[in-house]
Amino acid sequence: MTDASVILERGDDGVAVVTLRNGKVNSLSRAVLTELLAVATELTDDPPGAVIVTGSDRIFAAGADISEFGGPDQAREIGALFVAALNAVAAIPRMVIAAVSGPALGGGCELALACDLRLATESARFGQPEILLGIIPGGGGTQRLARLVGPARAKDLILTGRAVDAAEALTIGLVDEVVARDDLMGRAHELAAQLARGPLVAQGLAKAAIDDGLQVTLAEGLALEQAAFVEVFRTDDARIGVASFLEHGPGKADFTGR
Numbered sequence: 001m002t003d004a005s006v007i008l009e010r011g012d013d014g015v016a017v018v019t020l021r022n023g024k025v026n027s028l029s030r031a032v033l034t035e036l037l038a039v040a041t042e043l044t045d046d047p048p049g050a051v052i053v054t055g056s057d058r059i060f061a062a063g064a065d066i067s068e069f070g071g072p073d074q075a076r077e078i079g080a081l082f083v084a085a086l087n088a089v090a091a092i093p094r095m096v097i098a099a100v101s102g103p104a105l106g107g108g109c110e111l112a113l114a115c116d117l118r119l120a121t122e123s124a125r126f127g128q129p130e131i132l133l134g135i136i137p138g139g140g141g142t143q144r145l146a147r148l149v150g151p152a153r154a155k156d157l158i159l160t161g162r163a164v165d166a167a168e169a170l171t172i173g174l175v176d177e178v179v180a181r182d183d184l185m186g187r188a189h190e191l192a193a194q195l196a197r198g199p200l201v202a203q204g205l206a207k208a209a210i211d212d213g214l215q216v217t218l219a220e221g222l223a224l225e226q227a228a229f230v231e232v233f234r235t236d237d238a239r240i241g242v243a244s245f246l247e248h249g250p251g252k253a254d255f256t257g258r
Contacts, residue, residue: 006035008042014049014196014257015189025062026055028107028139030078032065033085036111040088047094047204049196049257052188053115054099055108057181060124063106066133075138082107082139086114090211093204095195099188100124101181105163110139113148116207118174119188120166121181126174127163147214149173199237200257 005022018039020026028036043051055061068078089096089111098104098115103125112118112126120126128141136142137158146154149172157164169175179187195203205228213221232238236258244253 004035005029005032006039008039010048013189013193015192016043016048016051018043018051018053020053020055020061024059026059026108027062027065028082028111029065030068030081033081037081037085037088040085040092043092043094044088047092047200049198049200050094050192051092051096052099052185052192053089053096053111054185054188055101055104057101057121057184059102059108060098060100060104061108061111062103063108063129064139075135079138082110086110086140090114093207094200095192095203095207097188097192099184100126100175101184103127103163105129106137106141107139110137110141110144113140113144117176117191118169119177119179119184119191120169120175121179121184122166123181124166124169124175124178125163126169127161128158129161129163131159132161145174197255198257199235199241199253199255201235202232202237205232 005020007019007021009017011017020032022029022032064078064082068074095117096115098112098118100112100118101121102123104112105125105127106129109126109128128137128145130137142154142158145157153172164172164174166175166178170178177187209225209228213224216224237255240255241253
Protein backbone atom coordinates (compact mmCIF):
# COMPACT_ATOMS: atom_id res chain seq x y z
CA MET A 1 0.00 0.00 0.00
CA THR A 2 1.09 3.59 -0.48
CA ASP A 3 0.29 6.86 1.25
CA ALA A 4 0.63 8.78 -1.99
CA SER A 5 -2.34 10.78 -3.21
CA VAL A 6 -1.22 10.70 -6.84
CA ILE A 7 -0.67 7.15 -8.07
CA LEU A 8 1.35 6.43 -11.21
CA GLU A 9 1.01 3.05 -12.90
CA ARG A 10 2.79 2.11 -16.13
CA GLY A 11 1.33 -0.67 -18.26
CA ASP A 12 3.00 -3.09 -20.63
CA ASP A 13 1.02 -1.49 -23.47
CA GLY A 14 2.91 1.78 -23.03
CA VAL A 15 0.03 3.53 -21.25
CA ALA A 16 0.66 5.32 -17.96
CA VAL A 17 -2.30 5.96 -15.66
CA VAL A 18 -2.20 8.79 -13.12
CA THR A 19 -4.91 8.42 -10.48
CA LEU A 20 -5.90 11.07 -7.93
CA ARG A 21 -6.68 9.51 -4.58
CA ASN A 22 -7.14 12.16 -1.90
CA GLY A 23 -10.18 11.46 0.24
CA LYS A 24 -13.79 11.62 -0.89
CA VAL A 25 -13.49 14.74 -3.04
CA ASN A 26 -9.93 14.47 -4.40
CA SER A 27 -9.09 17.99 -3.31
CA LEU A 28 -5.96 19.45 -4.88
CA SER A 29 -4.09 20.43 -1.73
CA ARG A 30 -0.54 21.71 -1.76
CA ALA A 31 0.68 18.21 -0.99
CA VAL A 32 -1.31 16.71 -3.88
CA LEU A 33 -0.12 19.38 -6.30
CA THR A 34 3.48 18.73 -5.23
CA GLU A 35 3.00 15.01 -5.92
CA LEU A 36 1.34 15.76 -9.26
CA LEU A 37 4.25 18.00 -10.26
CA ALA A 38 6.72 15.22 -9.43
CA VAL A 39 4.73 12.62 -11.38
CA ALA A 40 4.36 14.88 -14.42
CA THR A 41 8.08 15.65 -14.33
CA GLU A 42 8.85 11.91 -14.24
CA LEU A 43 6.56 11.33 -17.22
CA THR A 44 8.38 14.06 -19.13
CA ASP A 45 11.85 12.75 -18.25
CA ASP A 46 10.86 9.15 -19.07
CA PRO A 47 7.82 9.38 -21.37
CA PRO A 48 5.43 6.46 -21.84
CA GLY A 49 3.39 5.96 -25.01
CA ALA A 50 0.39 7.91 -23.70
CA VAL A 51 -1.04 9.09 -20.38
CA ILE A 52 -4.45 8.86 -18.71
CA VAL A 53 -5.30 11.16 -15.79
CA THR A 54 -8.30 10.12 -13.73
CA GLY A 55 -9.93 10.19 -10.30
CA SER A 56 -12.55 7.86 -8.87
CA ASP A 57 -15.77 6.75 -10.54
CA ARG A 58 -17.63 9.25 -8.35
CA ILE A 59 -15.44 12.34 -8.65
CA PHE A 60 -12.53 13.54 -10.76
CA ALA A 61 -11.39 16.39 -8.52
CA ALA A 62 -13.30 19.00 -6.53
CA GLY A 63 -10.60 21.64 -6.77
CA ALA A 64 -8.27 23.37 -4.34
CA ASP A 65 -8.28 22.68 -0.62
CA ILE A 66 -10.17 25.78 0.52
CA SER A 67 -8.89 25.36 4.10
CA GLU A 68 -5.42 26.32 2.81
CA PHE A 69 -6.65 29.67 1.48
CA GLY A 70 -5.76 32.88 3.25
CA GLY A 71 -4.58 36.30 2.11
CA PRO A 72 -2.57 37.44 -0.89
CA ASP A 73 0.64 35.73 0.26
CA GLN A 74 -1.00 32.30 0.44
CA ALA A 75 -2.79 32.98 -2.85
CA ARG A 76 0.54 33.73 -4.52
CA GLU A 77 2.07 30.48 -3.22
CA ILE A 78 -0.92 28.28 -4.05
CA GLY A 79 -1.40 29.87 -7.46
CA ALA A 80 2.26 29.36 -8.35
CA LEU A 81 2.08 25.71 -7.31
CA PHE A 82 -1.10 25.16 -9.33
CA VAL A 83 0.45 26.72 -12.42
CA ALA A 84 3.68 24.74 -12.02
CA ALA A 85 1.88 21.41 -11.57
CA LEU A 86 -0.64 21.89 -14.38
CA ASN A 87 1.95 23.31 -16.76
CA ALA A 88 4.01 20.18 -16.07
CA VAL A 89 1.02 18.00 -16.98
CA ALA A 90 0.49 20.00 -20.18
CA ALA A 91 4.19 19.72 -21.06
CA ILE A 92 4.32 15.91 -21.02
CA PRO A 93 5.49 15.13 -24.60
CA ARG A 94 2.77 12.54 -25.17
CA MET A 95 -1.00 12.67 -25.52
CA VAL A 96 -2.57 13.16 -22.08
CA ILE A 97 -6.19 12.03 -21.77
CA ALA A 98 -8.40 13.14 -18.87
CA ALA A 99 -10.90 10.41 -17.96
CA VAL A 100 -13.56 12.27 -15.98
CA SER A 101 -16.39 10.71 -13.98
CA GLY A 102 -18.37 12.95 -11.64
CA PRO A 103 -17.49 16.55 -10.82
CA ALA A 104 -14.38 18.28 -12.15
CA LEU A 105 -14.66 21.67 -10.50
CA GLY A 106 -12.31 24.58 -9.94
CA GLY A 107 -8.79 23.20 -9.92
CA GLY A 108 -10.20 19.85 -11.02
CA CYS A 109 -11.59 21.46 -14.16
CA GLU A 110 -8.27 23.24 -14.67
CA LEU A 111 -6.45 19.89 -14.44
CA ALA A 112 -8.76 18.46 -17.11
CA LEU A 113 -8.10 21.54 -19.25
CA ALA A 114 -4.35 20.95 -18.96
CA CYS A 115 -4.81 17.56 -20.63
CA ASP A 116 -4.96 17.15 -24.40
CA LEU A 117 -8.29 15.28 -24.61
CA ARG A 118 -11.19 14.91 -22.21
CA LEU A 119 -13.39 11.82 -22.04
CA ALA A 120 -16.36 12.03 -19.68
CA THR A 121 -19.18 9.93 -18.30
CA GLU A 122 -22.79 11.10 -18.24
CA SER A 123 -22.32 11.97 -14.56
CA ALA A 124 -19.43 14.35 -15.23
CA ARG A 125 -19.81 18.04 -14.44
CA PHE A 126 -17.35 20.80 -15.25
CA GLY A 127 -17.14 24.28 -13.79
CA GLN A 128 -15.10 27.12 -12.39
CA PRO A 129 -17.10 28.07 -9.29
CA GLU A 130 -14.44 30.29 -7.74
CA ILE A 131 -16.54 33.43 -8.31
CA LEU A 132 -19.06 32.06 -5.80
CA LEU A 133 -16.34 32.44 -3.16
CA GLY A 134 -15.60 35.97 -4.32
CA ILE A 135 -12.38 34.94 -6.06
CA ILE A 136 -11.32 33.87 -9.56
CA PRO A 137 -9.56 30.81 -11.00
CA GLY A 138 -5.85 30.70 -10.23
CA GLY A 139 -4.71 27.50 -11.96
CA GLY A 140 -5.11 28.50 -15.58
CA GLY A 141 -8.90 28.48 -15.87
CA THR A 142 -9.27 31.93 -17.37
CA GLN A 143 -6.67 31.13 -20.03
CA ARG A 144 -7.06 27.46 -20.97
CA LEU A 145 -10.86 27.52 -20.86
CA ALA A 146 -11.05 30.60 -23.09
CA ARG A 147 -8.67 29.02 -25.60
CA LEU A 148 -10.72 25.84 -25.66
CA VAL A 149 -14.33 27.08 -25.79
CA GLY A 150 -13.88 30.75 -26.73
CA PRO A 151 -13.90 33.89 -24.58
CA ALA A 152 -17.68 34.39 -24.41
CA ARG A 153 -18.42 30.89 -23.14
CA ALA A 154 -15.46 31.07 -20.77
CA LYS A 155 -16.80 34.33 -19.33
CA ASP A 156 -20.24 32.77 -18.95
CA LEU A 157 -18.89 29.85 -16.92
CA ILE A 158 -16.31 31.79 -14.90
CA LEU A 159 -18.37 34.91 -14.12
CA THR A 160 -21.51 32.97 -13.15
CA GLY A 161 -19.77 30.03 -11.52
CA ARG A 162 -22.27 27.64 -13.03
CA ALA A 163 -21.34 24.05 -13.86
CA VAL A 164 -22.16 22.29 -17.12
CA ASP A 165 -23.13 18.66 -17.46
CA ALA A 166 -21.44 16.24 -19.85
CA ALA A 167 -23.90 16.90 -22.66
CA GLU A 168 -23.39 20.66 -22.61
CA ALA A 169 -19.65 20.23 -22.16
CA LEU A 170 -19.61 18.12 -25.32
CA THR A 171 -21.67 20.68 -27.22
CA ILE A 172 -19.36 23.59 -26.37
CA GLY A 173 -16.17 21.62 -27.01
CA LEU A 174 -15.03 21.31 -23.42
CA VAL A 175 -15.35 17.51 -23.68
CA ASP A 176 -14.33 15.40 -26.67
CA GLU A 177 -16.36 12.26 -26.01
CA VAL A 178 -19.06 11.08 -23.57
CA VAL A 179 -19.26 7.40 -22.62
CA ALA A 180 -21.05 5.24 -20.06
CA ARG A 181 -19.40 5.15 -16.64
CA ASP A 182 -18.52 1.47 -16.95
CA ASP A 183 -16.88 2.14 -20.31
CA LEU A 184 -14.78 5.17 -19.33
CA MET A 185 -11.45 3.58 -18.46
CA GLY A 186 -11.79 0.95 -21.18
CA ARG A 187 -12.34 3.63 -23.81
CA ALA A 188 -9.52 5.77 -22.41
CA HIS A 189 -7.17 2.78 -22.47
CA GLU A 190 -8.23 1.87 -26.00
CA LEU A 191 -7.43 5.35 -27.28
CA ALA A 192 -4.22 5.65 -25.25
CA ALA A 193 -2.95 2.25 -26.38
CA GLN A 194 -3.65 3.15 -30.00
CA LEU A 195 -1.60 6.31 -29.59
CA ALA A 196 1.16 4.42 -27.78
CA ARG A 197 1.65 2.24 -30.86
CA GLY A 198 2.18 5.29 -33.04
CA PRO A 199 5.22 7.41 -33.97
CA LEU A 200 5.79 8.86 -30.52
CA VAL A 201 8.46 11.42 -31.38
CA ALA A 202 6.28 12.78 -34.18
CA GLN A 203 3.32 12.96 -31.80
CA GLY A 204 5.39 14.94 -29.30
CA LEU A 205 6.64 17.33 -31.97
CA ALA A 206 3.13 17.88 -33.32
CA LYS A 207 1.73 18.48 -29.82
CA ALA A 208 4.45 21.03 -29.06
CA ALA A 209 3.96 22.79 -32.40
CA ILE A 210 0.23 23.17 -31.70
CA ASP A 211 0.60 24.26 -28.07
CA ASP A 212 3.53 26.61 -28.64
CA GLY A 213 2.04 27.95 -31.85
CA LEU A 214 -1.06 29.15 -30.00
CA GLN A 215 1.13 31.51 -27.98
CA VAL A 216 2.72 33.34 -30.92
CA THR A 217 1.81 34.94 -34.23
CA LEU A 218 0.81 32.85 -37.22
CA ALA A 219 4.13 33.53 -38.93
CA GLU A 220 6.04 32.46 -35.82
CA GLY A 221 3.83 29.39 -35.48
CA LEU A 222 4.53 28.39 -39.06
CA ALA A 223 8.25 28.72 -38.35
CA LEU A 224 7.84 26.41 -35.34
CA GLU A 225 6.03 23.90 -37.52
CA GLN A 226 8.74 23.99 -40.17
CA ALA A 227 11.45 23.37 -37.57
CA ALA A 228 9.51 20.40 -36.18
CA PHE A 229 8.85 19.13 -39.72
CA VAL A 230 12.58 19.04 -40.41
CA GLU A 231 13.35 17.49 -37.02
CA VAL A 232 10.89 14.63 -37.44
CA PHE A 233 12.71 13.40 -40.54
CA ARG A 234 15.63 12.49 -38.29
CA THR A 235 13.55 9.75 -36.62
CA ASP A 236 13.45 6.04 -37.37
CA ASP A 237 9.65 6.25 -37.52
CA ALA A 238 9.76 8.74 -40.40
CA ARG A 239 11.92 6.38 -42.42
CA ILE A 240 9.68 3.43 -41.53
CA GLY A 241 6.48 5.34 -42.27
CA VAL A 242 7.58 6.68 -45.65
CA ALA A 243 8.96 3.30 -46.77
CA SER A 244 5.79 1.52 -45.61
CA PHE A 245 3.58 3.98 -47.47
CA LEU A 246 5.52 3.56 -50.70
CA GLU A 247 5.35 -0.24 -50.44
CA HIS A 248 2.01 -0.94 -48.77
CA GLY A 249 0.00 2.29 -48.75
CA PRO A 250 -1.14 4.35 -45.73
CA GLY A 251 -1.83 2.97 -42.26
CA LYS A 252 0.33 -0.16 -42.45
CA ALA A 253 3.55 0.99 -40.74
CA ASP A 254 4.84 -0.68 -37.59
CA PHE A 255 6.42 2.18 -35.70
CA THR A 256 9.16 1.79 -33.10
CA GLY A 257 8.56 5.07 -31.25
CA ARG A 258 12.07 6.28 -32.09
